[in-house]
Amino acid sequence: MSEITDSQGPIWEVFIQSKPGLAHKHVGNLHATDEEMALQNARDLYTRRQEGTCIWVVPFEAITSSTPEDDESFFEPNNDKAYRTPTHYVMPEGAKHI
Amino acid sequence: MEDVKKLEAFQAKIDAEIKIEPKDWMPEDYRKHLQRQISQHAHSEIIGMQPEGNWLLRAPSLRAKVVLLAKIQDEAGHGLYLYSAAETLGKSRTEYLEELRTAKAKYSSIFNYPTLTWADMGAVGWLVDGAAIVNQVSLQRTSYGPYARGMVKICKEESFHQRQGYEIIADMARGSEAQKEMAQDALNRFWWPSIMMFGPHDSDSPNTGNAVKWKIKRATNDELRQSFIDKTVHQAEIIGLTIPDPDLKWNEAKGHYDFGKMDWDEFWRVVKGGGPCSKQRLKHYNDAHENGKWVREAAKAYSDKQLTKEKVA
Numbered sequence: 001m002s003e004i005t006d007s008q009g010p011i012w013e014v015f016i017q018s019k020p021g022l023a024h025k026h027v028g029n030l031h032a033t034d035e036e037m038a039l040q041n042a043r044d045l046y047t048r049r050q051e052g053t054c055i056w057v058v059p060f061e062a063i064t065s066s067t068p069e070d071d072e073s074f075f076e077p078n079n080d081k082a083y084r085t086p087t088h089y090v091m092p093e094g095a096k097h098i
Numbered sequence: 099m100e101d102v103k104k105l106e107a108f109q110a111k112i113d114a115e116i117k118i119e120p121k122d123w124m125p126e127d128y129r130k131h132l133q134r135q136i137s138q139h140a141h142s143e144i145i146g147m148q149p150e151g152n153w154l155l156r157a158p159s160l161r162a163k164v165v166l167l168a169k170i171q172d173e174a175g176h177g178l179y180l181y182s183a184a185e186t187l188g189k190s191r192t193e194y195l196e197e198l199r200t201a202k203a204k205y206s207s208i209f210n211y212p213t214l215t216w217a218d219m220g221a222v223g224w225l226v227d228g229a230a231i232v233n234q235v236s237l238q239r240t241s242y243g244p245y246a247r248g249m250v251k252i253c254k255e256e257s258f259h260q261r262q263g264y265e266i267i268a269d270m271a272r273g274s275e276a277q278k279e280m281a282q283d284a285l286n287r288f289w290w291p292s293i294m295m296f297g298p299h300d301s302d303s304p305n306t307g308n309a310v311k312w313k314i315k316r317a318t319n320d321e322l323r324q325s326f327i328d329k330t331v332h333q334a335e336i337i338g339l340t341i342p343d344p345d346l347k348w349n350e351a352k353g354h355y356d357f358g359k360m361d362w363d364e365f366w367r368v369v370k371g372g373g374p375c376s377k378q379r380l381k382h383y384n385d386a387h388e389n390g391k392w393v394r395e396a397a398k399a400y401s402d403k404q405l406t407k408e409k410v411a
Contacts, residue, residue: 007394008191029182031191033401045175068122
């Protein structure tokens, strides 16, 4: 199928902040030929029901991702560091508000 | 050997209800099955705009018109969510669209039936969207992450579609004699194609085996169809319409409705492109694609110009 020229424009990943104070969350992606079109398409495609107050669009090509094959070694260094969680510590009996 | 181990690990994840994500290893058949299923689903949303588009300029009130317009816009959106999910399987939207344009890919046969009267807008929303929702609710739990996420979003938006259709047909059913007849006629024409939307009986469905094992499908065709029929019978009764099936009867022992035989010859004839509107739907899609060519070219030219400007600046 490689002889078909792509008529859809590149992929942009879309992130929406649903209200002030919350983090932008990934909601999906779309095709657009420039950033303004990407933003307008994101509005039409992902916020038809007041889903957000702010939209980010990011070219898919700009995202670097970890890969499942590396997951084990990539995340492994933190598996044996229970001392980074509060439940690791022994509190004297009767201690409150801590 | 390597693949056997990978396959075992893959199945173990599926069994543990861990979603499969785009970069994970997956069997080639799993990938192919999803590419086919998700793109067919996407094509159905896109072609599904046409039967309703037919009534957009003839909607009986401004309210009816804005509602129908919003519903059709949702369908375009749903098609795009689904193409997005399908693209994560390593095939571009351009390729999927090409398969639709050249009739290599299928879409739901229901959209190859004409919408002859305004009551059909009611029947389509009530029955066609109703059947689609039963299927899509079940697919929210499908094993492929991007597909499941798309389904969650679609189901959230879709519930108004069925209600608006039911409102239309209910209004007509309590209108004049002629309107009531129109409502009954729409139900008569859309009932059987709607319950056949769930596909062939499980015993005749070649794609069910692996799809269930891999949890692409979370319920079989027959289970979904039964659940749709059980829900819908009462809805017909309370608006005074009759489902056109003399064999439809509550089965106390099973706790389900029994129903008559579906016409599978007609089903396969329509699947194979022999539906009343099959040619028209595809032609309309292809014409729209051709007519939009200058827009794509203009958008591309504009983006190229912006890039040159950036370089110069």
